[in-house]
Amino acid sequence: MTDSDAGGRLTRDAIVSAAIDIADVEGFDALSMRKIADRLGVGAMSLYRHVSDKDALLMAMTEEIGARFPYPYGEHAADDPADDRAAVGGRSWRECVQVATDTDWDLYTRHPWVVLAYSSPRHSMGAASLHCLDWMMAGFSQLGVDRVGAAEMTLTLWSYIQGVALTAVSADLVRTTGPDQDPARGGLDEVLDGTPPVEPPPRIADLVGAGRDVGLTDMRRRLDRGVEMLCIGFEAVAREARG
Amino acid sequence: MTDSDAGGRLTRDAIVSAAIDIADVEGFDALSMRKIADRLGVGAMSLYRHVSDKDALLMAMTEEIGARFPYPYGEHAADDPADDRAAVGGRSWRECVQVATDTDWDLYTRHPWVVLAYSSPRHSMGAASLHCLDWMMAGFSQLGVDRVGAAEMTLTLWSYIQGVALTAVSADLVRTTGPDQDPARGGLDEVLDGTPPVEPPPRIADLVGAGRDVGLTDMRRRLDRGVEMLCIGFEAVAREARG
DNA sequence: ACCCACTGGGTACGCTGTACGCAAACGGCT
DNA sequence: AGCCGTTTGCGTACAGCGTACCCAGTGGGT
Numbered sequence: 001m002t003d004s005d006a007g008g009r010l011t012r013d014a015i016v017s018a019a020i021d022i023a024d025v026e027g028f029d030a031l032s033m034r035k036i037a038d039r040l041g042v043g044a045m046s047l048y049r050h051v052s053d054k055d056a057l058l059m060a061m062t063e064e065i066g067a068r069f070p071y072p073y074g075e076h077a078a079d080d081p082a083d084d085r086a087a088v089g090g091r092s093w094r095e096c097v098q099v100a101t102d103t104d105w106d107l108y109t110r111h112p113w114v115v116l117a118y119s120s121p122r123h124s125m126g127a128a129s130l131h132c133l134d135w136m137m138a139g140f141s142q143l144g145v146d147r148v149g150a151a152e153m154t155l156t157l158w159s160y161i162q163g164v165a166l167t168a169v170s171a172d173l174v175r176t177t178g179p180d181q182d183p184a185r186g187g188l189d190e191v192l193d194g195t196p197p198v199e200p201p202p203r204i205a206d207l208v209g210a211g212r213d214v215g216l217t218d219m220r221r222r223l224d225r226g227v228e229m230l231c232i233g234f235e236a237v238a239r240e241a242r243g
Numbered sequence: 244m245t246d247s248d249a250g251g252r253l254t255r256d257a258i259v260s261a262a263i264d265i266a267d268v269e270g271f272d273a274l275s276m277r278k279i280a281d282r283l284g285v286g287a288m289s290l291y292r293h294v295s296d297k298d299a300l301l302m303a304m305t306e307e308i309g310a311r312f313p314y315p316y317g318e319h320a321a322d323d324p325a326d327d328r329a330a331v332g333g334r335s336w337r338e339c340v341q342v343a344t345d346t347d348w349d350l351y352t353r354h355p356w357v358v359l360a361y362s363s364p365r366h367s368m369g370a371a372s373l374h375c376l377d378w379m380m381a382g383f384s385q386l387g388v389d390r391v392g393a394a395e396m397t398l399t400l401w402s403y404i405q406g407v408a409l410t411a412v413s414a415d416l417v418r419t420t421g422p423d424q425d426p427a428r429g430g431l432d433e434v435l436d437g438t439p440p441v442e443p444p445p446r447i448a449d450l451v452g453a454g455r456d457v458g459l460t461d462m463r464r465r466l467d468r469g470v471e472m473l474c475i476g477f478e479a480v481a482r483e484a485r486g
Numbered sequence: 487a488c489c490c491a492c493t494g495g496g497t498a499c500g501c502t503g504t505a506c507g508c509a510a511a512c513g514g515c516t
Numbered sequence: 517a518g519c520c521g522t523t524t525g526c527g528t529a530c531a532g533c534g535t536a537c538c539c540a541g542t543g544g545g546t
Contacts, residue, residue, distance in 0.1 A: 010494075032533060043495045045535075050493095054534065073444075082445045119413035125430035127441045133431075134444035147449040148457045155459065156469040163406025170362035187368035188376075198370045201316075201377035202325045206390040214391050216398065226399040232479045233472025253525075275502060286526045288504075293524095297503065 010042055012050040016060045020111070023061070028113035062117040066128040069107040071100060073135040087138035094231060096139030097157060100132075101227050104161045105220065112169035115162060143238035153234050160226055168219040189217060253285055255293040259303045263354070266304070271356035305360040309371040312350040314343060316378040330381035337474060339382030340400060343375075344470050347404045348463065355412035358405060386481035396477050403469055411462040432460060 018039045023031045033054060037044040051057045075089050088096050108115050118124040133154055140150035187197050194209035207216075215221045261282045266274045276297060280287040294300045318332050331339050351358050361367040376397055383393035430440050437452035450459075458464045 033535080034533075045496075045537095046494045048535070084446070087445075115409075116413075119409045127430075130430055130434070130441070130447055131444055134446045137446040141446070147446060148453065148459065150446070151450060151459055152465070152468065155465060156472065159406035159410060159465065159469065160403045161406070162409055163402035163404070166358075166362045166405055166409055167402060170359075187370075187373055191373070198373070201374055202330075203327070203377045203380040203384070203390060203393070204373055207394060210391065216391065216394055222395070222398060222402065225395065226402065226473075229399065229473055229476025229480055230469075232476040233474070236475045237472055276504080277502080288506095288527075289525045291504075 010040060010046060010050065012060070014040060015047055015050055016057065016064050019057055020061050020064065023113045024111055028116070031113075058117055062114060062124060063126055063128065065107065065111050065114050066124070066126065069103055070128065071103060071132045071135045073131050084138040084141040088135065091139065093139045093142040096136060097227060097231055100136055100157065101161060101223065104158070105165065105223060108161075108165035108169060115165050115169055119162060140234070143234065144242045145238050146241075149238070149241060153237075157227070157230060160230060161223065164219055164223045164226065192216065253283060253289060253293065255303070257283060258290055258293055258300065259307050262300055263304050263307065266356045267354055271359070274356075301360060305357060305367060306369050306371065308350065308354050308357050309367070309369065312346055313371065314346060314375045314378045316374050327381040327384040331378060334382065336382045336385040339379060340470060340474055343379055343400065344404060344466065347401070348408065348466060351404075351408035351412060358408050358412055362405060383477070386477065387485045388481050389484075392481070392484060400470070400473060403473060404466065407462055407466045407469065435459065 015036060018036050019031060022035055022039065026035075033047055034044045037047055047057075051060070072089060073087065080086060091099070133151065136154040136157070137147060137150040140153045141147075143150075143153075145153070189212065190197050191200060191204060191207055192210050192212050192214070196204070196208055200208060210216075212218075258279060261279050262274060265278055265282065269278075276290055277287045280290055290300075294303070315332060316330065323329060334342070376394065379397040379400070380390060380393040383396045384390075386393075386396075388396070432455065433440050434443060434447060434450050435453050435455050435457070439447070439451055443451060453459075455461075
């Protein structure tokens with residue numbers, strides 16, 4: 001395998017890309033060093049020439065994914081970067097929240113394992129995340145809060161998105177060997193379908209047979225409704241902070 | 244090992260308790276069937292007489308933990324269970340939210356692995372969780388929303404708590420082999436300490452050296468502040484729903 | 487021509503979950 | 517008492533995991 005065999009060279013990027021593919025398609029716990037090596041037509045131990053550790057690989061995967069789903073910062077790079085309004089491309093703070101929600105949701109549903117990886121500040125909060133935080137802070141600044149307040153709102157929003165995403169993708173994370181039944185089906189679904197697993201408590205009883213179309217189990221809907229309520233809270237807190 | 248050897252009998256409860264102990268003390272990924280068996284002075288395969296699967300064991304562990312951290316439902320069992328006010332022991336809806344927040348936070352910080360387990364409706368949403376949902380719905384009913392609205396608020400609150408808890412306990416979940424550095428220390432901490440890892444974006448630059456006492460990295464504080472903002476949103480949505 | 491750094495491969499170790507079969511003990515029956 | 521089906525526990529074995537360690541080949545620099 002010489003240098004002229006350009007495409008065949010084993011590179012760190014190729015390893016990271018293959019790992020991401022496997023984690024997406026086969027699930028996070030199906031990701032093994034041997035499987036990555038097989039896909040690349042290479043011995044398992046060869047990977048360790050380019051990646052020190054499986055943990056380091058996970059960090060590189062997370063970084064790569066973060067770079068693939070950027071917030072639209074820098075789209076007006078020519079303007080003054082310290083100008084909060086210009087930094088978000090003239091969007092209102094509420095529109096910024098929507099962009100962040102859509103982007104993160106897209107990321108988490110396409111790459112479920114990132115929910116776990118992002119939760120650790122050691123794996124997230126690299127340069128890309130700091131830029132996203134900066135962009136969101138620029139948006140929240142329209143509410144008249146100080147930098148700490150804007151950062152707090154961003155982190156609160158992110159935590160909520162992660163919480164909903166965690167529920168949405170949990171089936172992929174704690175994947176059992178034999179999916180003998182619908183893994184997304186829990187006690188609540190059975191209540192809504194009219195077949196409660198046990199004698200339901202009084203208020204739950206009012207929900208029996210309500211059907212799934214009331215939206216209680218639609219994660220994307222729960223996300224949007226929750227973000228809406230959070231934003232109302234943001235506004236109120238900002239109003240109070242302004243005095 | 245006869246029946247007279249009462250304490251020595253291998254029981255399902257003993258297995259579940261031992262597993263919970265190990266997961267709490269040594270971390271979730273250090274939990275192995277052999278380790279459980281060793282602690283019980285028993286062969287690994289003996290466990291399978293009482294537990295069909297490791298996944299089934301995880302479900303039993305989750306159920307046990309759920310039972311250990313109940314909401315205070317049923318404390319006035321003599322009253323009419325359909326009476327929403329009585330069901331929550333005369334608490335205001337906001338007090339109910341606080342009880343739920345405190346209880347869940349206590350649960351998640353004491354048993355970090357439950358954050359993962361609870362995220363899947365297959366592992367949570369048993370009878371205990373349905374009772375908790377019922378109790379919270381009784382509380383939210385004070386806002387004048389219907390049952391679906393009360394359930395929606397409960398699930399939204401739970402998602403947010405899980406999101407914050409996920410960040411707080413992530414160090415225990417994606418535990419690396421060699422914790423050569425503080426795993427809870429991320430790029431944001433370095434910014435606040437005044438040692439940013441890279442050239443910080445403009446608004447992040449305003450945070451450099453702000454110190455950790457501004458509360459941005461205090462997870463319990465972030466939880467309470469976020470719950471406060473969510474509750475403001477709950478109130479506004481309820482007001483609108485009432486017309 | 488020689489050496490050396492770099493890359494990839496192979497073997498091996500200790501760990502995991504668990505399928506399978508066997509031995510001992512128990513409860514209920516005649 | 518003697519028997520027998522069922523339960524309980526144990527030991528072996530297998531496939532898969534991350535990765536420590538060492539060897540072979542190849543390219544460039546001297």
